[in-house]
Amino acid sequence: MPEFETVIGLEVHLQFNTATKIFCGCANFFGKDPNTLTCPVCLGLPGSLPVLNKKVLLYAIKVAMALNCQINPYIKFDRKNYYYPDLPKGYQISQYDFPVAYNGWIMIPMTEGPDKKIHIKRAHLEEDAGKLIHDPATNSSLVDYNRTGTPLLEIVTAPDLRCAQEAYDYLTTLKLILQYLHVSDCDMEKGSLRCDANISIREKGDGRFGTKTEIKNMNSFRAVKAALQFEANRHQKLLSSHQRIIQETRLWNEEKAMTISMRSKEEAHDYRYFPEPDLVPFVVDEKTLTQIKASLPELPQEKFGRFLNEYKISGYDAQIIIQDPELSLFFEKCCQLTREIKKVCNWLIGPLLQELHTRKAAITQLSLTPDDVVNLIKKVDSGILSNLVAKDVLKLKLDTGQSIDTIIIEQGLTQVSDDGTLEKIIAEILGENDRVVEQIKQGKESAIVFLVGQAMKKTQGKANPKKIGELIKRRFQNG
Amino acid sequence: MKLNELTAHELLDLYKSKTTTPQTVYEEVCKAVNQLDSKVQAYLRLAKNKPQSLSPSSPTGDQKFPIPIAIKDNICIKNEEVTCASCILKGFHPPYDATVIERIKKAGGMIVGQANMDEFAFGSSTENSSSGATRNPWNLNCVPGGSSGGSAAAVAAHETIWALGSDTGGSIRQPAAFCGVVGLKPTYGRVSRYGLIAFASSLDQIGPLTKDVTDNALLLNIIAGYDERDSTCADVAVADYTKSLVKDVQGFKIGIPKEYFIAGLDREVKSAVEEAIAVLKKLGAEFKEVSLPHTEYAVATYYILATAEASSNLARFDGVQFGLRSTPAAVRRSPIVDMYEATRDAGFGQEAKRRIMLGTYSLSSGYYDAYYLRGQQVRTLIKRDFDEAFKEFDAIITPTAPTTAFKLGEKTDDPLAMYLSDIYTISANLAGIPAISLPCGFSQNGLPIGLQILGKPFDEQMLFRMAYSYEQSTSWHKRKVAF
Numbered sequence: 001m002p003e004f005e006t007v008i009g010l011e012v013h014l015q016f017n018t019a020t021k022i023f024c025g026c027a028n029f030f031g032k033d034p035n036t037l038t039c040p041v042c043l044g045l046p047g048s049l050p051v052l053n054k055k056v057l058l059y060a061i062k063v064a065m066a067l068n069c070q071i072n073p074y075i076k077f078d079r080k081n082y083y084y085p086d087l088p089k090g091y092q093i094s095q096y097d098f099p100v101a102y103n104g105w106i107m108i109p110m111t112e113g114p115d116k117k118i119h120i121k122r123a124h125l126e127e128d129a130g131k132l133i134h135d136p137a138t139n140s141s142l143v144d145y146n147r148t149g150t151p152l153l154e155i156v157t158a159p160d161l162r163c164a165q166e167a168y169d170y171l172t173t174l175k176l177i178l179q180y181l182h183v184s185d186c187d188m189e190k191g192s193l194r195c196d197a198n199i200s201i202r203e204k205g206d207g208r209f210g211t212k213t214e215i216k217n218m219n220s221f222r223a224v225k226a227a228l229q230f231e232a233n234r235h236q237k238l239l240s241s242h243q244r245i246i247q248e249t250r251l252w253n254e255e256k257a258m259t260i261s262m263r264s265k266e267e268a269h270d271y272r273y274f275p276e277p278d279l280v281p282f283v284v285d286e287k288t289l290t291q292i293k294a295s296l297p298e299l300p301q302e303k304f305g306r307f308l309n310e311y312k313i314s315g316y317d318a319q320i321i322i323q324d325p326e327l328s329l330f331f332e333k334c335c336q337l338t339r340e341i342k343k344v345c346n347w348l349i350g351p352l353l354q355e356l357h358t359r360k361a362a363i364t365q366l367s368l369t370p371d372d373v374v375n376l377i378k379k380v381d382s383g384i385l386s387n388l389v390a391k392d393v394l395k396l397k398l399d400t401g402q403s404i405d406t407i408i409i410e411q412g413l414t415q416v417s418d419d420g421t422l423e424k425i426i427a428e429i430l431g432e433n434d435r436v437v438e439q440i441k442q443g444k445e446s447a448i449v450f451l452v453g454q455a456m457k458k459t460q461g462k463a464n465p466k467k468i469g470e471l472i473k474r475r476f477q478n479g
Numbered sequence: 480m481k482l483n484e485l486t487a488h489e490l491l492d493l494y495k496s497k498t499t500t501p502q503t504v505y506e507e508v509c510k511a512v513n514q515l516d517s518k519v520q521a522y523l524r525l526a527k528n529k530p531q532s533l534s535p536s537s538p539t540g541d542q543k544f545p546i547p548i549a550i551k552d553n554i555c556i557k558n559e560e561v562t563c564a565s566c567i568l569k570g571f572h573p574p575y576d577a578t579v580i581e582r583i584k585k586a587g588g589m590i591v592g593q594a595n596m597d598e599f600a601f602g603s604s605t606e607n608s609s610s611g612a613t614r615n616p617w618n619l620n621c622v623p624g625g626s627s628g629g630s631a632a633a634v635a636a637h638e639t640i641w642a643l644g645s646d647t648g649g650s651i652r653q654p655a656a657f658c659g660v661v662g663l664k665p666t667y668g669r670v671s672r673y674g675l676i677a678f679a680s681s682l683d684q685i686g687p688l689t690k691d692v693t694d695n696a697l698l699l700n701i702i703a704g705y706d707e708r709d710s711t712c713a714d715v716a717v718a719d720y721t722k723s724l725v726k727d728v729q730g731f732k733i734g735i736p737k738e739y740f741i742a743g744l745d746r747e748v749k750s751a752v753e754e755a756i757a758v759l760k761k762l763g764a765e766f767k768e769v770s771l772p773h774t775e776y777a778v779a780t781y782y783i784l785a786t787a788e789a790s791s792n793l794a795r796f797d798g799v800q801f802g803l804r805s806t807p808a809a810v811r812r813s814p815i816v817d818m819y820e821a822t823r824d825a826g827f828g829q830e831a832k833r834r835i836m837l838g839t840y841s842l843s844s845g846y847y848d849a850y851y852l853r854g855q856q857v858r859t860l861i862k863r864d865f866d867e868a869f870k871e872f873d874a875i876i877t878p879t880a881p882t883t884a885f886k887l888g889e890k891t892d893d894p895l896a897m898y899l900s901d902i903y904t905i906s907a908n909l910a911g912i913p914a915i916s917l918p919c920g921f922s923q924n925g926l927p928i929g930l931q932i933l934g935k936p937f938d939e940q941m942l943f944r945m946a947y948s949y950e951q952s953t954s955w956h957k958r959k960v961a962f
Contacts, residue, residue, distance in 0.1 A: 040575050044795050046568070046676040047555040047577060049709050081791050081842070083819055090794020141815075143799070272842035274851055277680035277788055279710050 003204045004239070006232045007212075008161035008197060009121075010170060010224075014153045014184050015128065015192040016059045021149035022127050023050030023093065028151065030190050034133070034144035042149035044088030049278050052077075056151040059183045060100045060125050061284070061292050063153055066177050066299055067120050069104030071289060076281040077125070081272040085143055086130040096273040099124035100153075106177065107301065108169045118170050119158035126152050147191075159198070159209065164228035171195060171221045176300045180325050188220050195224050200245075201235040210235070211245040215259055218252045227252040231259050303328060311335055317345040320353070326363045327353075333370035343377045351391045355398055367401040368394075375404050388461040389413050417464040422455075422471055425463065429454045430475075440476055448472050482507040483637045484959060487546045487694045490640065494545070501545035502533055504640070505589050508547040512591065512638045515962065520613045521623075521633035522592040523552050527559055530589035540585025544701060548583060549639035551630050552593040553600055554685065555674040556580050559590075563676050564608040565598045567826025568802040577674020578709065579643060579685050579702045586701045591639050594629030598828045599793065600650055600678040602626050603900045606891055607830045614887070615657060616960040617926055621884040624654030624900075630688045631658035635960055641698055642688040647678045648781050649880075649904025651686045652916035656879035656929020659918045659958065661695045661946070662688045664904075666936045667911035668713035670699075671706030677792040679785035680711070682908040691956045692917060692946045696720035699939060715937050723943040726951045728762045733945075734769030734872035739903055745882040751920035751928040752878045758952050759876075759945070769872060771864040774906060776857050778898060781905045783841050783854035790838025793831070798822030833894065862910040869935045874945055877903050879916040879929030907933055915942045918955035927955075 021028050024041035040048040057075060064071050078096035104120035128150035133142045155174070161167045175186050175193065186193045195218055200210035215231055218224045231250070238245050250259040275281075298306070300322050307318040307328075321331050327348060334344045352373070356363060376394060379385040385393065385408070396407045408414060429451055430437055439447045448469060455468045482490070482504050493499045509525075516522050532545045550556060553563045555573035557580075562568040576584065583590070597607040605628025606612040613628045615621040616636035623632040627644025631654035634642050644651040646664035655662025663686045670685045677683055687698035697720075704717045735756065740749065756766055797819050798804035803826045807817035827835070841850035868875060880900055890897040907914035912933055919930035930949070934942045950956055 040573070043800065045573065045575075045801070046561075046563075046571065046795065047553075047573065047674040048575075049673050049711075051708060051710050079791050081794060083794065083797060083816075085797075085799045085815060088795060088800055090797060091791050270844045272791070272839065272844070272847075274787060274791070274842055274847070277711075278677075 004201045004236050005204045005206075006163055006228075007159045007200050007202065007209060008163070008167050008228060009159040010157045010161065010167060011196045011198070012155040012171070012174065013194040013196075014063070014155060014178060014186070016056055016151040016153065017182075017184050017192070018053060018055045018059065018151055020053055020055075022053050022056050022125070022151035023149055026149065029146075030192070032146055034142070034146060037146040038148070042088075043145055044090075044148075050093060050276075052279060053151065056125065057100070057284070058292060059151070059181075060123070060153050061289065062181050062296060063155070063178065063183060064101030064104065064123055065293060065296055066181055067101070067104040067106055067123065067155070069101035069120055069123060071284075072098050072100055072102065073284040073289065074098055074281060075100065075284060077276040077279045078273045079276050080126075082269045084129070085141065086132050086148070088130065088145060088148060092126055092129065093276055093279070094126035095124035106170070106173055108166065108173045110169075111165075116160075116166070118160045118166075121156045121158045123153055123155045126154060128152050159200075164225045164232065167197065167228055168221055168225040171224060173300075175221075176323065180297055180299055182297075195221075197224060197228055197231075199228055199231050199235070201232060201239065210239075211247050213245065213247065213259075214249045216249060216251055216262070219254065223252060223254060226257060227259060230257065234259070297325075311341050313341060313345055317349060320349045321345070324363070327356075330363050330370060334373050337370055337374040338377060340377050340381070344373060347373050347377065351394055355394065359398070366398055368398060372397060372404055379404070379408070383417050383464055384408070384414055386456075386461055386463070386465060388456070392461070413462065417467055419471065422463060422468055425455055425458055426451075426468065426471055426475065429458065481511075481637070483511045483547075483640070485640070486690045487544070487640050487697055490546060491544070501587070501589065504545075505530060505533060505547050505591075508591055508637075508639060511636070515636050515638055518614060518619055518962070519616055519632050519636045519638065520611060521594055521629045521636060521638055522549065523562070523564060523595050523608075523610055523629065524560065525592035526556070526590045531584055532587040532589055540587065542585075542587035544697070545587035545589060547589045547591045547640045549591050549594045549630055549633040549642035550580070551596055551627050551642070551644045553596060553645055553676040553678075554580060554643060555676065556590065556593070559593070561593065561676070562609075563599045564596045564610060565796075565826065565828065565831065566609045566803060567796045567822070571802045573674070575674065578671035578706045580674060582702050583643075588701070591633075594627070594633050594642060594644075596629055597626035598831050599676070599789070600626040600645060600647055601789070601830045601834050603649070603653055603897050604885070604887075604890065605629060605632075605654070606887065607828055609828060612887055615884045615926075616962075617659060618884065618924070620886055621926065622657065622887055622889075624657030624880070624884060626650040626654075627662075627688065628654045628657075631655050631660055631662065634658065634660045634688050634690060636962075637960070641690070641694055643685055643698075643702070644688050645675055645678075645683055645685050646904075646908065647682045647684075647785060648908050649901040651688060652904050652914060652929065652931060653880045653901060655688055655916040656918075656927065656931075657884040659921075659927030659955070659960075660688055660690060661692055661915065661917045661956070662686065663695050663699060663915045663939070663942070664907060664913060665699065665703065665939060666713075666913040667908075668711055668715070669913070669937065669939065670702050671704075671709040671712045673706055673708040673712075677788075679788040680792060681788060682781075682785055684908070692915075692943060692950045693721070693724055695915070695946075696724055696943045703939075713937070718940055720939060720943050723940040724947045725944055726762075726948045728759060728764040728945055728948045731764045731873045731941075731945070732871065733759065733764050733766050734868050734875040735766055736771045736774065736868075736875060736877060737768050738771055738774035739877040743881050743899070743902075744878060747920075747922045748878050748880070748882060748928050752876070752930055755919040755930045755949060756876060759949055762948055762952060764945070766876075767872075769868045769875065771861075771868060771906070773857065773860045773864050777861055777906045777909060778902055780854045780857045780861065781901075781909060782837065782898060783850050784858060784909075786834045786838035787842050787851050787854075788838065790835045790842065793827075793835055796823065796826065798826075802826070830894070858909050861906055865906070865910045865912055865933070873934075874941055875933040877931045877933070879903060879931040883922045883926035883928055903931060912936055913939050913942055915946050917946050917950060918958075919949070919953070920955060921958070
């Protein structure tokens with residue numbers, strides 16, 4: 001049987017989080033009551049005219065630069081003509097032959113070997129359509145035009161991806177870059193980031209492309225991966241049994257975990273693109289481009305490199321921290337306050353990330369400051385808190401907003417380190433664990449750990465475990 | 480003289496001397512409409528809402544021009560029905576005012592009603608209206624021209640003082656010529672299109688139809704100027720056009736395009752235009768022949784580009800959100816597609832359907848390069864012809880239309896003949912330049928003849944100056960329709 005190679009290209013639709021829509025002054029907002037964020041322009045009422053929101057263009061150029069694209073300073077829009085009830089004008093204002101960006105690339109990590117370059121063919125601006133809502137009560141369809149006119153950037157890759165995992169990695173890498181730019185909330189569930197895929201397979205070594213299918217309706221990166229895996233298998237089965245692949249659009253069905261045919265190429269639209277006469281083309285000047293370039297934040301890849309260099313942290317730690325631009329900033333602030341950078345990392349990617357996760361909060365939403373983290377590290381280092389208790393203090397700090405010192409004092413959480421108190425506790429424990437004491441006497445030193453654990457339990461974690469261990473050992477050596 | 484037969488500037492003088500009031504003038508005009516409009520059929524409907532300037536609550540704006548006005552039915556007026564003379568928009572009440580309407584209301588303008596037109600401005604005779612044809616006040620058996628035929632006829636019949644029309648290929652100038660009034664197509668971008676229901680977005684322009692040149696300058700003063708809601712509206716300073724009303728053309732150079740004086744040009748029209756040239760010569764203007772070599776391609780280019788844009792602009796009339804929605808007789812393809820088909824079949828007239836099909840075809844994949852793209856290229860050449868000519872000339876003079884008003888029904892079965900009645904006006908839209916039509920005589924059977932003056936982009940001043948100089952040396956504009 002021949003060996004097959006999968007060829008995948010992705011189209012990502014990104015909704016910008018500008019305050020207003022792309023061609024009118026309506027608020028650009030998700031989740032409001034239907035048809036409350038509309039005006040004659042986004043409703044496509046007769047006589048209304050679009051006016052480009054310059055902020056949208058700014059965002060698009062920002063993204064284009066971050067994706068290493070060539071920028072097209074000649075800004076021109078076209079009409080894509082088709083009928084659908086969610087498209088009030090009967091055409092979508094889009095960009096056809098002069099996309100705002102073209103010929104870009106990003107690097108994606110590979111499980112083995114160096115990063116892989118994925119080429120971006122083009123990125124173009126367009127307006128989003130409305131949303132159809134089926135009303136079972138009346139068996140009719142209703143249209144919500146709130147989404148109509150939401151600014152979209154469609155980012156199209158070259159057919160560079162070779163498996164579903166690469167597609168997944170491309171999406172996560174792209175999403176992180178976009179999050180760094182603060183141009184979108186990149187939430188697939190809200191539809192602010194959507195992805196369609198084109199896939200074909202061919203015999204390995206064949207330079208030509210096989211017949212492709214387009215897959216739509218994937219609502220998460222995981223779904224993209226699953227759909228592509230399914231579709232690659234389907235193509236392979238067809239080819240292996242000498243059947244033809246039909247060029248068509250297929251929908252991913254999440255419940256059935258399979259793709260289902262939607263329309264074939266014969267039914268494909270002729271979009272009759274032509275230049276949008278209501279928007280005059282114009283050229284973005286060099287100065288504006290320079291300004292945008294200067295306003296670009298540090299991107300994930302750069303930050304990753306810098307963290308390794310500047311803070312000498314591990315690639316593993318850096319990779320986790322840079323996933324969250326705010327956490328990265330927090331991390332750097334901590335590093336200005338202490339030299340214990342590895343400990344900062346451990347705090348951040350351990351207990352802190354866990355807290356962020358359970359609280360579904362961003363670091364900026366919490367009452368925690370870099371000083372607090374450094375304070376916790378110091379308290380542990382100086383033996384005032386055990387690691388375990390320190391984690392509880394963090395939790396209390398996040399719950400109450402009180403200062404760390406106040407929490408420690410009010411809860412009486414200071415670590416117990418004085419010999420007298422600890423000896424008393426040890427005596428109790430030895431008395432309660434005859435069998436273990438016997439084992440240790442027979443030379444099973446590892447059983448000491450058990451006794452330390454018992455001591456910690458008894459003191460609700462307040463005992464200094466290191467000290468307890470030493471004291472127990474000393475007893476047996478002496479005894 | 481009856482008040483409704485006066486010009487706006489005459490009425491403004493009477494207001495100043497307290498001889499009459501806007502209320503009285505408005506009532507006189509409404510009376511004239513009641514008496515005459517059953518014959519002329521210039522109006523589709525009278526305004527439901529009484530003019531703000533006549534209401535006791537203090538209106539906004541400077542209210543300096545409380546003059547009755549007729550509005551072509553493709554310009555949005557808040558809370559009035561606006562239909563483009565089409566069944567498909569029946570019942571559509573825009574929730575907003577077009578920019579020009581806002582400006583007219585601020586100036587105190589009193590909207591009498593909405594003037595008839597060819598459906599979606601598709602036509603040159605105002606016969607393609609779903610409500611029936613408008614008649615030419617000079618001869619009720621003749622067409623008033625189109626597509627702003629209702630506006631031109633209302634002005635000529637003194638059923639309004641002045642009017643707004645729109646001009647995509649001659650739709651203000653040709654009816655102005657047929658009805659013996661003054662009509663201006665401003666430079667593309669001079670007047671905001673916001674609220675004008677689009678026919679061909681890159682060609683459409685709103686403009687004034689008035690009884691004389693002075694009124695035309697006054698009305699352009701009100702409506703012209705930058706509007707941030709229309710990206711194609713130019714941020715170019717607006718002059719006070721009444722300052723151009725000077726009777727002096729001494730030393731101005733005027734071109735006479737040889738390509739316009741050709742077979743098909745009516746003998747009477749030709750000699751009227753030649754006499755007009757003689758008048759201007761006497762005033763000191765210098766004339767010379769000029770060549771606009773791509774003129775012969777203008778009509779074809781226009782019908783490719785205009786229909787292409789129209790096919791897209793009219794896509795929104797789909798029965799979903801506003802206007803007509805028809806219920807399909809039977810399910811054929813899918814409920815939604817069947818609804819689209821039934822609605823558009825019932826809602827659009829024949830000429831609208833013809834143009835939608837033409838435009839859809841020329842934009843289709845495989846045909847785009849040969850039609851639309853080529854059309855755009857030729858459009859550039861036509862514009863260059865004018866750029867070249869205006870290096871030497873201050874203006875160009877031509878007949879407005881090759882003939883005087885034709886008989887109702889004469890060309891309805893021959894769309895090509897109808898299209899050719901715009902042969903002299905189309906180029907100005909393709910080139911984006913301003914052009915004015917004003918009366919320059921009458922045929923032996925009493926029908927008005929129009930003289931067209933074309934100018935440089937944003938040089939409406941030159942047009943007003945020449946038109947005014949000519950008008951003040953003749954008396955055609957004083958001749959009134961008698962019923």
